Amino acid sequence: MSAPAIVAGLKFIGAAMAAKTAIEGLKEGNLLKAVVGGVGAYFGATSLMSGGAASMAGTAEGAVSAAGTATGAAGQQAIKTAGAGLAEQAAATSTMQGMATGGAALETGLSNAASQLSGNAASSFGAGMADLGSFAAEQGIASGASMSIPSASSFMNDGLSAAAANGLGGATQAGSGLLNMGASMPQTGYQLGAQGSGIANGAMGAFDTLKGYGSQAMQWAKDNSMMASSMMQMGGGLLQGMGQQGRFDDEMAALEAARKRRQLTGDTSFLRSTRYNPNTGRFEQVA
Amino acid sequence: MAGLLENAGQSLNNEQIAQLKQGYQMAMQMVYDKRIFDSMMQDLQKLPPEQGLAQAIVSIMMKVQEQVGQLDMLVATSLGIALLGDVTDALGQIGMQVGQEQQTAAFEVAVQLWLAANSGKYNQEEVIAAVQQMAGSQGEMQPEQPMQDQAMQGGV
Secondary structure, eight states, X not given: OOHHHHHHHHHHHHHHHHHOOTTTTSOXXXXXHHHHHHHHHHHHHHHHHHTOHXXXXXXXXXXXXXXXXXXXXXXXXXXXXXXXXXXXXXXXXXXXXXXXXXXXXXXXXXXXXXXXXXXXXXXXXXXXXXXXXXXHHHHSXXXXXXXXXXXXXXXXXXXXXXXXHTTSOSHHHHHHHXXXXXXXXXXHHTTOHHHXXXXXXXXXXXXXXXXXXXXXXXXXXXHSOHHHHHHHHHHHHHHHHTTSGGGHHHHHHHHHHHHHHTSSOOOOHHHHTEEEEXXXXXXXXXX | OHHHHHHHHHTOOHHHHHXXXXXXXXXXXXXXXXXXXXXXXXXXXXXXXXXXXXXXXXHHHHHHHHHHOOOOHHHHHHXXXXXXXXXXXXXXXXXXXXXXXXXXXXXXXXXXXXXXXXXXXXXXXXXXXXXXXXHHHHHHHOTTSOHHHHHHXXXX
């Protein structure tokens, strides 16, 4: 980057910072973590919605490449967080899978994935993804994603119903299928295909069922407005967070309650009612 | 906080800086224009603070993008961070206090919203490169204060 560009950049930053410093109390690590978490959740959600293992692999590969950015103690902490989060998810998955055939294979796969992630720099991406469940619950993201709730809960419910109707063992297996979707990302990304092959047929059936709903979800997102689409992605992030099974039922109940409370959200009419006038350099109300 | 933006700013070329500057000026007009402000605050009061803050930031940025053209991820992130304080302050003026942890949470939501709103416009490599630039600057910036401490203290 040229010197003038740097100088110009610093000038801008100075001006921006002088405007308001309400954020000065924020810790940069947290803000960076928010960026990483948002990016990780978005691309993770996208992969889940499309149900494509290939794109999951791409996401995980991206995480691996991003691992190079984790430096020193920060990187170590990210690794620890990612490892711990995935281990927790593995444990939760194991519990759920106890009622499904072949659950042990997935447990092994997840445990290995967590282990490998601990050994390989999972970077901030991993941390952001792994934290998402507790983060959503603690920080209000779950309730914040109110517009996603109808989609998230309805697809979840549909998935459960479909699993039961197909004789796949009911809700537990459908839940396992959801976890499998999340779990397959680190497995694929870290080339743990061998462990992935151990996923039971029953669980894969639920996975396929949910893939269908994922496709419908994507179509729904295309057919609806920008905000609906964006909230859809956030719903996917929530599904990942719900891998921590201990909170699953409570989360679903809370999401439904929040959805009812906040049906009147997403009004951005103030933006539609204004237009930029290059002559005056200002935004003006549209008649 | 200035450090994160400052380091991000050093990665921008002249065109990106011009875009960021113009975008920021436009955004400030929206945040501080009374009519727009009143309308925006009316809407945001219906939302939880985190979502309201995130939605306000992304909505403003979408409007900016309409005028200045596609924002690359690093510019968008920098602009979002720059807006975070102003919009938080604006919300505070109507009695909608947003704490630091809520701001952090809101920004994560904002990142997701932004990416979703620009679905297909960013590829993963570009987004990751932007994060790498910011994360890299973070590591260079605070070698004596590990990020894990900050993360733990922040409780996010």
